[in-house]
Amino acid sequence: MSKSTVAAIATPLGNGGIGVIRLSGDDAITIADKIFKSRSGKLLADLPGYSALFGNSVIGEEIIDQTVATVFRAPKSYTGENVVELSVHGGTLILKKILRALFDNGATPAIQGEFSKRAFMNGKLDLTQAESIMGLISAHSESQLKMASGSLQGRVSQKIENISGALVNLGAHIAVFSDYPDEELPELQPKNFERKMHDIINELENILSTYDAGRILREGITTAIVGKPNVGKSTLMNMLSGTDRSIVTSVAGTTRDVIEETVTVGEITLRLADTAGIHSTDDTVEKLGVDLAKKRIDTSELILAVFDSSSALDSDDLSLIDDIKDKKAVIVVNKSDLGSRIDLTLFKDLPLVNISAKTGEGYDALSDAITKITAVANLNPDAAVLSSERQRACAARALDSVRFALSTMNSGMSIDAVGVCLDDAVAALLELTGKRVTNEVADEVFRHFCVGK
Numbered sequence: 001m002s003k004s005t006v007a008a009i010a011t012p013l014g015n016g017g018i019g020v021i022r023l024s025g026d027d028a029i030t031i032a033d034k035i036f037k038s039r040s041g042k043l044l045a046d047l048p049g050y051s052a053l054f055g056n057s058v059i060g061e062e063i064i065d066q067t068v069a070t071v072f073r074a075p076k077s078y079t080g081e082n083v084v085e086l087s088v089h090g091g092t093l094i095l096k097k098i099l100r101a102l103f104d105n106g107a108t109p110a111i112q113g114e115f116s117k118r119a120f121m122n123g124k125l126d127l128t129q130a131e132s133i134m135g136l137i138s139a140h141s142e143s144q145l146k147m148a149s150g151s152l153q154g155r156v157s158q159k160i161e162n163i164s165g166a167l168v169n170l171g172a173h174i175a176v177f178s179d180y181p182d183e184e185l186p187e188l189q190p191k192n193f194e195r196k197m198h199d200i201i202n203e204l205e206n207i208l209s210t211y212d213a214g215r216i217l218r219e220g221i222t223t224a225i226v227g228k229p230n231v232g233k234s235t236l237m238n239m240l241s242g243t244d245r246s247i248v249t250s251v252a253g254t255t256r257d258v259i260e261e262t263v264t265v266g267e268i269t270l271r272l273a274d275t276a277g278i279h280s281t282d283d284t285v286e287k288l289g290v291d292l293a294k295k296r297i298d299t300s301e302l303i304l305a306v307f308d309s310s311s312a313l314d315s316d317d318l319s320l321i322d323d324i325k326d327k328k329a330v331i332v333v334n335k336s337d338l339g340s341r342i343d344l345t346l347f348k349d350l351p352l353v354n355i356s357a358k359t360g361e362g363y364d365a366l367s368d369a370i371t372k373i374t375a376v377a378n379l380n381p382d383a384a385v386l387s388s389e390r391q392r393a394c395a396a397r398a399l400d401s402v403r404f405a406l407s408t409m410n411s412g413m414s415i416d417a418v419g420v421c422l423d424d425a426v427a428a429l430l431e432l433t434g435k436r437v438t439n440e441v442a443d444e445v446f447r448h449f450c451v452g453k
């Protein structure tokens with residue numbers, strides 16, 4: 001990373017009470033002094049860290065705006081470098097003019113995530129903490145906020161470091177055993193190695209299991225509402241979305257293509273597709289819709305399979321039950337207000353809720369069933385939760401390596417080969433936290449940040 005001093009607007013562009021411009025780098029204070037004139041006549045260069053002056057931002061003789069300039073001195077700042085934050089009134093033109101003046105005086109434009117990348121490079125944040133920042137900013141539910149905040153506090157790094165520490169410890173014992181195979185100490189016995197590997201595998205499996213539920217909370221889940229024509233799919237979609245976007249009619253086969261909608265049920269965002277009814281048909285246009293609906297079952301992560309409680313199941317219903325048997329699916333028995341003529345035993349053990357999409361009855365039960373089947377119900381947002389595909393892939397690599405170490409040991413191969421597998425697992429975990437990571441990986445993480453962060 002070059003030692004240039006970078007600047008960017010750190011607050012959203014638009015009209016607001018306050019707007020902040022951030023400068024970071026060796027020359028941050030000197031450059032800020034060129035455009036900031038304090039009321040007292042003091043220079044920012046004379047201030048200790050964590051202090052502020054009131055004055056004006058100026059370009060030559062022209063006063064742009066009143067300004068509070070806050071000085072942070074390296075290494076005690078967000079980036080670990082000298083930082084100045086100029087707080088002015090939150091108008092786009094004001095902010096842009098001051099930023100331009102800073103560029104004219106030697107600052108260079110910060111790219112996306114540059115402040116956080118500098119913080120990472122200077123050891124102020126590890127990669128899991130850096131990744132949690134965007135999650136924190138974009139959180140739109142309490143659980144997301146808790147997960148991101150926990151990760152920023154270092155909960156994920158701590159957990160990963162504990163596992164990594166256990167692996168290093170085990171590797172050290174294995175190395176001693178390799179050199180002194182006749183040593184009788186209990187911690188140097190292969191049985192003990194095996195037990196420790198099982199413990200580590202459990203820990204890695206546990207933390208990996210947090211990823212999917214966490215991702216569903218953050219990004220939502222692709223969901224297909226499927227069922228025969230007229231069972232009430234569009235009405236269910238309308239109940240969930242509270243709009244009349246799908247055409248609801250009692251003529252079978254009206255919903256001919258897939259309509260997309262995002263709705264929030266409890267804490268979960270469903271990325272919904274209302275599909276044409278699944279049933280055998282000769283109408284070519286309708287047939288396209290039916291094929292699309294079947295494809296939706298394959299590509300959606302969650303299926304809401306709708307059945308009409310007021311009529312007995314027929315062969316189309318039974319074939320749908322077969323289509324979804326290996327999927328994450330909730331059986332939605334609709335039209336409960338019309339009474340029940342349906343044989344519920346045919347659904348076997350699949351999670352099932354009775355609702356009336358028309359009256360809204362059963363909504364809470366449906367919400368609970370969705371929370372349960374997506375494993376979000378089991379997720380503790382206060383625990384360490386993996387929050388990016390990058391973190392998941394590293395943890396999965398570590399898990400594969402430890403499993404391989406265990407099978408290598410059990411197959412009677414040289415104990416040194418076991419040590420090599422454990423080293424691979426440690427390397428994957430060091431990459432997860434960013435302790436040992438290539439520049440390309442770090443660049444990829446910070447590319448997703450906004451400018452000014």
Ligand code: GDP
Nearest residue numbers: 229230231232233234235249250335356357358
């Ligand atoms: P789709 O073809 O599966 O999308 O079914 P629709 O949502 O278009 O509904 C078909 C018919 O069933 C419409 O006349 C709806 O008003 C009616 N309907 C849907 N849900 C309910 C319900 O819960 N109770 C009753 N009584 N009628 C419903």
